Amino acid sequence: MTEITCVSCPVGCLMAVTQQNSQISVTGNECPAGLEYAKEELTAPTRNIATSIKVTGGHMTMLSVKTATPIPKSKIMAAVAEIHKITAAAPVAIGDIILENVTGTGVNIVATREVKAVGFAHTHPLF
Amino acid sequence: MNLCIIGGGPAGLSAAIRAREDGLEDVLVIERADSLGGILNQCIHHGFGVHVFKEELTGPEYSQRLIDRALKLGVKFALGAMVIDIEEDRTVTYVSPRGLTSLKPGAVVLAMGCRERSRGAIGIPGGRGSGVYSAGTAQEMVNMKGFKLGQKVVILGSGDIGLIMARRMALEGADVLGVYEIAPHSGGLKRNIAQCLNDYGIPLFLSHTVTRTKGLKTLEGVYVAKVDENYQPIPDTEHFIPCDTLLLSVGLIPENELATKINVEMSPITGGAIVNNRLETSIPGVFAAGNALHVHDLVDHVTLESYDAAANAVKFIRGQLPPATHSTIVTPGHGVRYTVPMALIPGEPMYTISFRSSGIYSPCEIKISADGETIRSIKKRAIIPSEMERVRFVLKNPAKEVKVEIL
Ligand SMILES: Cc1cc2nc3c(=O)[nH]c(=O)nc-3n(C[C@H](O)[C@H](O)[C@H](O)COP(=O)(O)OP(=O)(O)OC[C@H]3O[C@@H](n4cnc5c(N)ncnc54)[C@H](O)[C@@H]3O)c2cc1C
Numbered sequence: 001m002t003e004i005t006c007v008s009c010p011v012g013c014l015m016a017v018t019q020q021n022s023q024i025s026v027t028g029n030e031c032p033a034g035l036e037y038a039k040e041e042l043t044a045p046t047r048n049i050a051t052s053i054k055v056t057g058g059h060m061t062m063l064s065v066k067t068a069t070p071i072p073k074s075k076i077m078a079a080v081a082e083i084h085k086i087t088a089a090a091p092v093a094i095g096d097i098i099l100e101n102v103t104g105t106g107v108n109i110v111a112t113r114e115v116k117a118v119g120f121a122h123t124h125p126l127f
Numbered sequence: 128m129n130l131c132i133i134g135g136g137p138a139g140l141s142a143a144i145r146a147r148e149d150g151l152e153d154v155l156v157i158e159r160a161d162s163l164g165g166i167l168n169q170c171i172h173h174g175f176g177v178h179v180f181k182e183e184l185t186g187p188e189y190s191q192r193l194i195d196r197a198l199k200l201g202v203k204f205a206l207g208a209m210v211i212d213i214e215e216d217r218t219v220t221y222v223s224p225r226g227l228t229s230l231k232p233g234a235v236v237l238a239m240g241c242r243e244r245s246r247g248a249i250g251i252p253g254g255r256g257s258g259v260y261s262a263g264t265a266q267e268m269v270n271m272k273g274f275k276l277g278q279k280v281v282i283l284g285s286g287d288i289g290l291i292m293a294r295r296m297a298l299e300g301a302d303v304l305g306v307y308e309i310a311p312h313s314g315g316l317k318r319n320i321a322q323c324l325n326d327y328g329i330p331l332f333l334s335h336t337v338t339r340t341k342g343l344k345t346l347e348g349v350y351v352a353k354v355d356e357n358y359q360p361i362p363d364t365e366h367f368i369p370c371d372t373l374l375l376s377v378g379l380i381p382e383n384e385l386a387t388k389i390n391v392e393m394s395p396i397t398g399g400a401i402v403n404n405r406l407e408t409s410i411p412g413v414f415a416a417g418n419a420l421h422v423h424d425l426v427d428h429v430t431l432e433s434y435d436a437a438a439n440a441v442k443f444i445r446g447q448l449p450p451a452t453h454s455t456i457v458t459p460g461h462g463v464r465y466t467v468p469m470a471l472i473p474g475e476p477m478y479t480i481s482f483r484s485s486g487i488y489s490p491c492e493i494k495i496s497a498d499g500e501t502i503r504s505i506k507k508r509a510i511i512p513s514e515m516e517r518v519r520f521v522l523k524n525p526a527k528e529v530k531v532e533i534l
Contacts, residue, residue, distance in 0.1 A: 005321040011489070011509045012317025030508060047322065050171045050185055051298055052270045062273045064171035064187050073326065080298050094191055112171060113187035 004041050008033035017042060046070035050112065051080055053098070058090025058115035065098050066112050071105045078103045091117045129153035130440055131219050131230065133210045133385065134238035136165020137426050138417020140193035140202075141433035142236045142440070147200035149441045154202050155232070157221050159209035163197075164190030165240055166418075167426060169267045172291055178427035189426060215389045217412055233444035234412045236436050237386055237400065241418040244378040251283075253339040258346030262292045262376035269295060277372030281349050282306045283337045286314040287424070287513065289376025294323035296374075303327065304370055307335040307351055309358050312487060314513050316424075337373065338365055346371055379422045386415070396465040397421040403454060403470040404478055406436035407443070411450075414440045421467050421481070424515050428481065431517075435479070449474075455497075455522070460532030462488055464512070473525055481517050482531055484510045492534045493518055497526035 006013045006029060015028040017038045026038045040046075048070050055063040071079055079102045088098055092115045099109040130146050132139045135158030146154045162168070167175070170186030177183055180192060208223035213235065220229045243261040258277055260268070266288070268274040280296045282289050285308035293303050306324060311334050313320055324331055338350045338360050352365035381398040383391075392401045392409035399420040400408040407414050416436035417429045442448040455471040457480060464485040471478055480495075489509035495502050495518060503520040510516060510533055522529065 005317055005325065007318040007321050009508075012321070047326065048173045048183075049298065050173060052171060052273060054273060060271070062271055064185065064270060066171070066173065066185055076298075076326075094188060112185040113168075114191065 002042070004038055006034045006037045008037050045073040047073050047076060049076055049079065051083055053083060053086050053088060055088040055090055055092060055115050057117055058092070059118060060113075060115050063088050063092055063098075063115055064112045065109050067102070068097075068108045068110045071102065071107050075103050075105055079105070079109075083109055088115075090115045129233045129444055130155070130236065130437070131217075131232035131234075132156045132236045132238055132437075133213075133219070134158065134165065134240055134417070134419065135160070135163040135204065135206070136238065136240050136417065137167055137190060137193060137429050138238035138240065138419065138433045139165070139236070140190070140197050141430040142238060142416060142437035143197050143202040144193065144200060145434040145437035146441050147197075147202055149438060151441045151444065155205065155230075156197070156202060157205045157208045157210055157219070159207070161207050163194050163204070163206070166263070169263070169270050170291075171270050172295075175426050178425070179430050186426075193430070210385060213385050213389055215410060217410075234414065234440040236433070236440055237383075237391075237408070237413065237415040237419050238417045238433065239382040239385065239419040241379040241381045241398075241422055243375075244380055245375070251337055251340060253341060253349075254343040254346075256340070256342035256345045256347070258342070258371050259340065259373045259375070262288045262374045265372075265374050266292055266295065269299060275299070276301070277346075277370070278302060279304060279370040280372040280374065281337070281351075281368060281370045282374045282376060284308065284314065284376035284378070285310075285320075285331060285333075286376045286378065287316060287319050289374065290315045290319040290323040292374055292376065293329050294327060296372075297327040297329065301372070303329045304368060305330045305332055307332045307337060309334070309336040309354055316513060336360060340373060341367070346373060349373055379418065381419050381421065383419060386413075386419075389413070391415075394421075394465065394469065397467065399467075401470075402468045403451065403472050404468045404475060405439040405443075405448065405472065406432065406468065407439060407448075412440075412443050414443075421465070424513060428515060428517060432481070455526050456528050458528055458530050460494075460530045462486060462491075462510075462533030463531050466531055471522065471529060473522070475522075477519055477521055479517060479519050480529075480531060481515055483515055484512050484533055487511050488533050494530075494532050494534055495520050496530050496532075497522060497524070498528055502529075 050066040052062040096111045167186035167190040175189040208221045210221045212220040243263045280303045341347045348369040352360040400415045414436040416433040451472040466482040493505040
């Protein structure tokens with residue numbers, strides 16, 4: 001028996017999940033979404049992660065990045081270690097791929113903010 | 128100068144967008160930082176925009192969408208510009224690299240956001256060694272500046288910022304020893320407890336607090352203790368936890384020095400202005416929205432509220448907002464800690480009230496009544512204090528009082 005908090009909605013049911021062979025059963029869920037979530041959590045849990053890496057030559061020194069789609073939960077720490085080894089170079093646009101196929105998951109790491117190349121600060125009307 | 132918006136976070140940007148969309152020519156956003164986006168720039172995690180943009184974005188992505196739209200619509204900006212004074216006739220004065228500027232807009236939107244409650248405000252005794260940060264400051268240092276904070280981390284307060292930072296520190300390779308919460312329930316979303324604490328094996332200690340800190344130059348550790356039902360530490364439960372970092376996530380305070388300067392009537396509960404359904408304060412032509420008005424859980428709600436404030440500010444400037452001769456009082460009933468707005472001016476086809484509960488209710492019903500007569504009831508599976516509720520209703524007949532309660 002495993003206890004899992006369902007995150008499908010804000011109610012956050014605390015569910016007792018039991019697995020017998022390939023049969024997964026759940027108690028404590030108030031709706032069917034709980035069963036689906038429990039199945040995924042027991043067989044192939046995934047998560048999105050976000051972090052920041054260094055960026056050179058830009059108007060900022062750190063660039064925030066994220067997984068483009070969720071990765072297996074078991075790969076989180078390995079993925080972060082791989083991402084933190086990278087230094088990006090400005091200019092960077094939102095959505096630019098910073099790293100392909102992180103830890104062999106097939107998922108790309110993409111930029112979540114724009115970093116302009118230096119020199120921009122003096123010419124752009126906003127700065 | 129038509130509309131002046133103080134603060135260039137999501138509230139200010141959303142207000143500016145709406146004012147331009149409604150055709151107002153001259154819209155200026157004054158922001159004291161060198162860039163727009165407010166606090167969202169440092170909130171690099173997922174979970175923003177599900178309602179407004181129908182997709183799950185990170186904080187910087189959400190604010191960039193607003194910035195792009197505002198620029199496209201021709202909103203004007205003053206950056207590195209801090210508003211230092213405002214007068215009752217709405218004269219706004221700011222300092223910027225260009226010096227001192229004063230202007231007298233047709234209307235003002237207060238969108239200054241909020242700041243974090245500090246260590247002093249909750250009074251933890253002990254040495255003032257380095258290693259004690261508010262959670263939001265730590266978030267900025269790690270996410271924006273790339274600083275490494277400590278390796279052994281204790282977090283006080285289980286609000287969402289504390290939970291998000293627990294995960295963030297774990298991803299940075301730190302050992303997060305625990306999140307200590309004085310209340311018997313967490314101040315954060317269950318989702319965040321599952322994904323920020325449970326995923327990383329970080330324990331949550333409810334009914335616990337940090338009683339004092341040790342370390343004169345740098346933090347050497349903290350004393351924690353269980354608390355009784357009156358939140359008083361139980362002496363013989365106190366014990367020492369060696370750590371080099373203490374993050375405080377102990378609440379947010381709307382930033383309203385400007386509002387109090389012109390004697391805007393303030394709510395002691397929200398820390399923001401008292402507003403009517405137009406989101407207009409007690410000073411005509413001065414509107415408020417976002418975290419400066421009350422602390423929001425979701426930035427999506429900030430955007431929607433700011434749209435409303437701006438739409439009314441535009442009407443005010445055009446003389447289309449008839450002065451309120453009388454209004455309906457909104458009272459928080461059973462289970463409701465506060466409501467925004469606090470008064471309704473008759474004549475609107477639909478009203479929106481935001482509120483927070485004072486406890487956990489599940490399952491329950493939200494009841495809206497006008498002078499004792501139920502006008503709307505909504506069944507809910509659960510209402511928790513950390514989540515803001517928004518209800519909409521029609522008020523057919525004039526009423527003295529509208530009451531919101533949780534049954
Ligand atoms: C540390 C922290 C973490 C958060 N994390 C999350 C999260 O994970 N998810 C979520 O949905 N919400 C989060 N929130 C809530 C989030 O702040 C709000 O949803 C939203 O950012 C509020 O927008 P705002 O524009 O009202 O305030 P802000 O984003 O704070 O913007 C206010 C702006 O006004 C400017 N300003 C203030 N005073 C002046 C002045 N006198 N002159 C000129 N400019 C001024 C400030 O510099 C700032 O840019 C967090 C809040 C904080 C404080």
